[in-house]
Amino acid sequence: MKRLAWLEDTPVRAEDGGRLGRVFEIRSPGAAETEPRQSRRPIDSLLCGRRGLLERLGWKEPDARVVPWSAVLALHAHEILVRGRVDDYRQLGGFRSEAS
Amino acid sequence: MKKILEIFLGILTAMGGFVEIGELTFMMNAGSKFNYQLLWVVLLGVVGIMVYGEITGRIAAVRGQAVFNVVRERAGMRLGLLTLVAATLVCLLTCAAEIGAIALLWQLLSGWPYRALLLLALVFFLLVVWFLPFKAIERVFGLLGLLMVVFIVVAWKMQPDWGQMAAGLLPTLPSGPTDKQLLYAYYAVALISSVMLPYETYFYASGVIEDRWTPRDIPLNRVIVIIGFALGGLLAAALMSVGNQYLGPQQVEAGLPGTAAFSAASQLGRAGLWLAIGGMFFAFAGAAIETAMCSAYDIAQFFGWPWGKFRAPRNAPRFVLAWAIVLVLSTAVVMTGVDPIQVVEYSIVFSVVILPLTYFPVMAISRDPDVMGVHVNGPIANTLGWIYFVLISIAAIAAIPLLILTHGGEG
Amino acid sequence: MSARTPSTGGGRPDYVDIYRQVLDHALLDADDWLCGIVDDIEVEGDVGEPLRVTALLVGPGAWASRLPALFARLVPHLFGTRCVRVPWSEVSVLGEQIKLRSRAAVLGLATTDRRLGLYIAKLPGSERSAK
Numbered sequence: 010m011k012r013l014a015w016l017e018d019t020p021v022r023a024e025d026g027g028r029l030g031r032v033f034e035i036r037s038p039g040a041a042e043t044e045p046r047q048s049r050r051p052i053d054s055l056l057c058g059r060r061g062l063l064e065r066l067g068w069k070e071p072d073a074r075v076v077p078w079s080a081v082l083a084l085h086a087h088e089i090l091v092r093g094r095v096d097d098y099r100q101l102g103g104f105r106s107e108a109s
Numbered sequence: 110m111k112k113i114l115e116i117f118l119g120i121l122t123a124m125g126g127f128v129e130i131g132e133l134t135f136m137m138n139a140g141s142k143f144n145y146q147l148l149w150v151v152l153l154g155v156v157g158i159m160v161y162g163e164i165t166g167r168i169a170a171v172r173g174q175a176v177f178n179v180v181r182e183r184a185g186m187r188l189g190l191l192t193l194v195a196a197t198l199v200c201l202l203t204c205a206a207e208i209g210a211i212a213l214l215w216q217l218l219s220g221w222p223y224r225a226l227l228l229l230a231l232v233f234f235l236l237v238v239w240f241l242p243f244k245a246i247e248r249v250f251g252l253l254g255l256l257m258v259v260f261i262v263v264a265w266k267m268q269p270d271w272g273q274m275a276a277g278l279l280p281t282l283p284s285g286p287t288d289k290q291l292l293y294a295y296y297a298v299a300l301i302s303s304v305m306l307p308y309e310t311y312f313y314a315s316g317v318i319e320d321r322w323t324p325r326d327i328p329l330n331r332v333i334v335i336i337g338f339a340l341g342g343l344l345a346a347a348l349m350s351v352g353n354q355y356l357g358p359q360q361v362e363a364g365l366p367g368t369a370a371f372s373a374a375s376q377l378g379r380a381g382l383w384l385a386i387g388g389m390f391f392a393f394a395g396a397a398i399e400t401a402m403c404s405a406y407d408i409a410q411f412f413g414w415p416w417g418k419f420r421a422p423r424n425a426p427r428f429v430l431a432w433a434i435v436l437v438l439s440t441a442v443v444m445t446g447v448d449p450i451q452v453v454e455y456s457i458v459f460s461v462v463i464l465p466l467t468y469f470p471v472m473a474i475s476r477d478p479d480v481m482g483v484h485v486n487g488p489i490a491n492t493l494g495w496i497y498f499v500l501i502s503i504a505a506i507a508a509i510p511l512l513i514l515t516h517g518g519e520g
Numbered sequence: 521m522s523a524r525t526p527s528t529g530g531g532r533p534d535y536v537d538i539y540r541q542v543l544d545h546a547l548l549d550a551d552d553w554l555c556g557i558v559d560d561i562e563v564e565g566d567v568g569e570p571l572r573v574t575a576l577l578v579g580p581g582a583w584a585s586r587l588p589a590l591f592a593r594l595v596p597h598l599f600g601t602r603c604v605r606v607p608w609s610e611v612s613v614l615g616e617q618i619k620l621r622s623r624a625a626v627l628g629l630a631t632t633d634r635r636l637g638l639y640i641a642k643l644p645g646s647e648r649s650a651k
Contacts, residue, residue: 012577013561014586015629017539018184035538037573048609050536050573052563069607078571172616174546181557182544186586375646413546413557413578415633422646451634480616 020088021057021076027095029074030058033103036075055089056101073101116332122251123337128344129396130210131203131453132303133369136345139296140352145270145277148346150297152278152306153168155342157500159334160493161362161468164185164475164486165310166330169317171484176314177410178469185471193411195463197435200308200404202456204439207397208234209449210366214390217367224444230397231440238398238432241419243319243421256388257344257372259381263496264347266376267354274350288515295511295518298504299454302461304345308403311467315406319419324484366393366484405431454518464501472498536614538573546617547578547606547629556622559583562605576606576618578629602627 013035021029029097033109036055055078058064076091078096083090091098139147165176172179181189212226219226237246283293322330347368355372366389373385402418409416409428416428443449472494478485486494512518536542538561547556559582565571584595589624606620606627613619624630640646 011562012585013538013563013573014186014543014557014559014583034540037536037538038534040532040534041536041541042611043613045612048574048607049564050608052538052565052571052573067634079568081567084567085626174617178544178546178557186544186583187588192586192593239643240648242648282611413554415554415630421648422643423641426633426635429640430636516610 015086016055016089019086020059021055021074021091022088023091023093023097024082025094029076029091029095029103031060032057032089033060033064033071034073038070045106054078055081074098075101077104111331116249116329117332118252119329120340121255121335124253124340124344125257125392126250126395126399127338127341128254128257128348128392129203129303129306130206130366130449131306131457132345133348133366133392134450134453135296135299135303135457136348137352137356137369137372138352139300140349141356143283143293144353144357145274145349146293147296147300148274148349149280150300151304151342151345151349151508153500154301154333155338155345156299156493157497158305158309159338160490160497161260161310161471162313162338162449163331164332164490164494165314165325165471166317166322166334167484168244168471168475169314169331170322170326171481173318173323175318175406175410176311177407177418179468179474180467181411182464183473189470190468192463192466193407196307196311196467197404197461198405199298199456199463200400200407201435201439201442202306202452202459203306204397204400204404204435205442206449206453206456207393207400208436208439209443209452210392210393211397212443213449214366214370214386214393217365217370218386220397227440227444231436231468234394234397234401235433235437238402238436239422239429246398246418247316250398252392254388254395256384257392259377259384259388260351260369261344261347263373263376263381263385264350264354264510265305267351269350269354274346291511291516292515294507295515298508298511299457301501301504302457302464302508304342306398306457306460306466307464307467310471311407312403315403315410315417316513319417321419327383327484342515352489358509385464397436397439401432401435404435405429455492458508459513461501462505465498465505468498468501541614542618544577547576548617548619549624549627549629550612550620550622551624552619553624553630555620555627555629556604558618560586573608576611577603579603579607596628602632 016035018031020031023029029061032055035052036054036056037050038053056073057076058073060061062063063069064071080092081089082092168176168179180192184192208227208230210277211230212223215221215226216223242417283289317330352374355375369389370382371384372382405428406416408431414427415425417425422429442452474480475494541566543561543613545558546554547554547558556578558576559579560577561573562575562577563571564574579598579599579602580595584592587595604627610620610622610627612621620627625634
């Protein structure tokens with residue numbers, strides 16, 4: 010696990026087989042830098058959701074499921090496996106306006 | 110006072126730079142084949158380019174950086190690179206057509222060999238873009254392109270059927286065999302494409318950065334875009350009328366720019382001929398420069414290379430190499446002897462196919478309040494923007510099938 | 521050109537979305553010179569461990585892997601394999617454009633432009649700019 014760009018659009022599946030959509034965002038806590046501050050930025054969650062045509066066009070914000078990094082069990086090239094069931098993961102209505 | 114001059118010059122530049130060889134050819138042919146029945150498409154296209162010109166100008170003014178970055182940010186690496194390659198190829202084809210058309214015009218005047226004139230044109234463009242500042246390029250070719258106004262005078266003098274023209278503003282399908290209807294549809298798609306060519310909005314947006322606009326210039330941008338492009342549309346409509354009045358009866362195809370020049374001569378004599386040739390030269394030359402620079406802007410912005418005429422050439426070397434290489438390759442294309450008007454035809458058709466690709470990231474960003482702040486799309490820009498996006502998507506899907514079904518527009 | 525962030529009103533969010541706000545954004549150095557685009561992001565950590573962003577990656581070596589395999593193979597031949605690592609500690613302001621603390625030359629960015637610029641400088645008129 011050396012880089013982040015490849016994760017985008019990878020499907021996410023829960024242990025019980027349910028799908029959480031595809032990764033469309035990676036969230037890091039802490040406000041955006043306005044001065045040099047830290048040498049590393051932590052990553053706390055992946056945002057996953059349905060990536061239909063309207064979402065990709067920017068017409069609709071995807072309904073996001075928040076997957077904490079700690080819940081990730083395995084990373085494969087074509088799939089990410091996470092702990093538990095789909096419903097264990099919180100849904101964000103509009104992912105821009107809500108903090109995870 | 111300075112602002113008023115700025116607006117005035119901006120409008121004239123937008124009008125003078127509106128027409129290029131593709132538009133000229135298709136407008137005149139549409140007029141000769143279908144009278145004024147396609148005038149509504151011109152109106153539709155002009156409003157469309159106003160909408161996207163305003164949006165891309167606003168994005169550039171607010172972000173302080175150019176629009177092709179937007180493509181990469183929103184479409185991602187894969188789709189973004191595909192868009193870049195497609196847009197560059199289309200720009201290259203258009204540039205080739207303009208250079209070819211200019212050589213044809215010079216050949217008309219001088220009788221010198223075509224290929225020698227192509228090389229002369231290439232040297233001319235390399236020197237102009239290298240030495241002239243952006244503002245000078247914009248103004249010289251934009252304002253002198255206004256010589257094309259001679260065609261408005263010519264159209265007026267030919268006393269067109271005003272009633273028919275007015276009727277043409279409403280969409281109608283021509284009666285007749287399916288062949289004719291398919292050709293009509295093909296021309297409708299081609300006309301929309303020729304008015305809404307992607308390089309126009311991308312070049313315009315890069316120009317906003319070159320001219321150092323800020324969000325305060327947004328109202329200025331709106332005025333220039335609306336009035337300038339409306340006047341440009343008037344010019345396009347005049348070409349359609351001239352095509353109808355001059356080519357129709359003569360059963361001639363506006364294959365050569367010379368034919369267009371002769372139509373002016375038929376009404377205004379020698380003066381008309383010279384004004385038409387002069388106008389066409391500056392309009393086509395402007396388009397050649399814009400497409401070459403637009404390719405360079407797009408490539409440099411996509412990969413994060415320093416770009417712009419506001420930077421000295423030694424500080425933006427890859428940008429300079431990009432436009433120089435595009436000019437050389439474009440000349441090479443027409444050097445092969447392929448008919449520039451044929452090249453135009455293909456560039457127009459492929460332009461419309463990629464139009465949705467180039468406009469969707471623009472729509473996505475302009476709606477995003479995190480990026481645009483208070484300058485995010487209002488209801489008009491949003492509604493019109495999306496309506497046009499759907500329209501051009503339909504045109505994009507229909508373009509290639511229509512090209513095939515009409516045997517390349519031969520009918 | 522300076523990093524410009526339009527005011528959105530209200531409080532600033534307490535998180536950063538890496539794909540939307542960092543990846544594919546332009547980089548400006550200490551002198552506000554454009555010196556590249558964020559082509560990928562380096563992280564340390566793994567599944568089951570804390571994950572942290574450590575650096576920005578710039579160059580064809582960084583973005584080639586984001587293309588489908590067929591094209592990714594062509595990139596080294598056309599563009600090279602250069603991949604410059606910009607430590608996250610260099611990030612000064614995270615806005616529409618990402619401002620860095622040091623100058624491009626120090627970070628190893630925009631070297632191709634510097635090299636080519638020396639050749640172009642030999643031509644007359646290469647110094648002229650709009651400024």
